[in-house]
Amino acid sequence: MDGSRRRILKGTGGAAVLGLAMAAGLFRTGSAWAEWNKAAFDTKSLADAVKAMGGGAPAESKDIVITSPDIAENGAVVPFTIASKVPNTESMALLVEKNPNILAANFQIPQGTEPWINTRVKMGQTSNVIALVKTADGKFYYASKEVKVTLGGCGG
Amino acid sequence: MADPMKIRANMVGDKVEVKVLMSHEMETGQRKDSKGAAIPAWFIQNVTATHNGKTVLSAEWGPAVAKNPFLSFRFAGGKPGDKVAITWTDNHGDKRTDEATIA
Numbered sequence: 001m002d003g004s005r006r007r008i009l010k011g012t013g014g015a016a017v018l019g020l021a022m023a024a025g026l027f028r029t030g031s032a033w034a035e036w037n038k039a040a041f042d043t044k045s046l047a048d049a050v051k052a053m054g055g056g057a058p059a060e061s062k063d064i065v066i067t068s069p070d071i072a073e074n075g076a077v078v079p080f081t082i083a084s085k086v087p088n089t090e091s092m093a094l095l096v097e098k099n100p101n102i103l104a105a106n107f108q109i110p111q112g113t114e115p116w117i118n119t120r121v122k123m124g125q126t127s128n129v130i131a132l133v134k135t136a137d138g139k140f141y142y143a144s145k146e147v148k149v150t151l152g153g154c155g156g
Numbered sequence: 157m158a159d160p161m162k163i164r165a166n167m168v169g170d171k172v173e174v175k176v177l178m179s180h181e182m183e184t185g186q187r188k189d190s191k192g193a194a195i196p197a198w199f200i201q202n203v204t205a206t207h208n209g210k211t212v213l214s215a216e217w218g219p220a221v222a223k224n225p226f227l228s229f230r231f232a233g234g235k236p237g238d239k240v241a242i243t244w245t246d247n248h249g250d251k252r253t254d255e256a257t258i259a
Contacts, residue, residue, distance in 0.1 A: 036201045041218045077222045096220060100186055104220035107229075113212050114171060118228035122184070122220050 041103050046130055049095060049103050050140050058132060058140035061086055066131045066145045075123040075149040084115035088136040092117055097144075098127035123149045163256035165240045172234035172258055174205065174213075176227045176242050184219040200225060202245045207234050234258050 040052035050058050063085040072078040082092055092115060093106040104121045115133070123129075130144045159179035166173050178200065185197025199219040205212050212231040234240070236258050243253040 035214075036216050041216075079226075099220050100184075101218060101220070103218050105218065106216045108214040110211055110213070112233050113229065113231040116230055118226075120222040120226050122182075122222050 037106070040106070041101055044102055046095060046097070046102065046132070046142065049093070050132065053093075053106075053134065053140075055134065055138060055140040058142045061133070061141035061143055064131050064133055064141060064143035066129060066143055068129065068145065068147055071148045071150065072123060073150045075125070075151055077120050078123050078147060078149070079118070079120050080129065081116070081118045082131040084131070084133045086115075086133050086135060086141050089115040089133050090136045091134045093132040093134075094119070094121060095130040095132060096121060096123050096127050097130065099124050123147065125149055158250060158252050161242055161252065161254040163240065163242055163254055165234070165256045165258040167234075167236060167258065168230065171230045171232050172207070172240070173230045174228065174240055174242075174256075176205075178225045178227075178244060180223070180225060180244070180246065182219060182221055182223045182225060186219075198246065198248060200244045200246045203227065204243045205229070206241045206243075207231065207238060212240075
């Protein structure tokens with residue numbers, strides 16, 4: 001009787017160790033995507049997003065152009081083109097102010113690649129959309145544009 | 157395994173314009189199913205594009221990128237016949253790489 005209880009205890013101990021190992025395994029895969037800036041994707045405001053990307057206060061710039069429909073009928077798929085004429089543009093991000101998390105996407109632009117991106121994002125509701133540019137010397141610039149959404153893209 | 161991406165790479169002037177259509181749910185983690193339970197987030201986190209082994213674009217995405225994501229960008233230094241490879245990794249650790257030839 002006693003012996004079997006030992007075995008059960010040992011068994012659960014083994015399971016716990018296995019669980020830990022699995023958790024550790026998961027964690028390891030997690031850190032393999034270290035280049036995914038979780039802190040930045042968790043932010044809710046432009047200031048916090050810039051801070052999470054390691055910058056100070058961003059300056060508004062007329063050299064950044066956002067092209068999109070003014071009214072999006074379907075918030076689930078809103079096309080955006082962001083283009084930057086800011087010298088030494090190193091990365092460009094697209095942020096939707098009223099989404100649950102403000103940062104939608106961040107693009108690293110190596111030399112030789114045009115600071116021009118076309119993609120589609122979801123918008124929960126009518127909101128300002130911000131294009132954020134980081135230059136090689138670590139300065140941040142942004143431009144914003146309001147896009148009206150008739151049907152939100154975050155509902156069920 | 158996810159469906160293949162559709163990739164087009166064309167010369168536009170002296171630059172290569174790449175258009176990619178990926179096949180992915182891009183579940184935000186905000187939605188609830190019919191029983192009211194949250195549907196877990198499932199989305200592409202990293203996208204990398206390479207030309208002759210050199211990275212020409214890398215991106216970090218949040219769940220706000222639309223379902224079946226579309227991405228277009230332009231880079232210099234490519235010529236017809238060269239290969240452009242795109243790789244994405246999602247938050248489940250799934251990965252997919254597809255290649256296209258510049259036309």
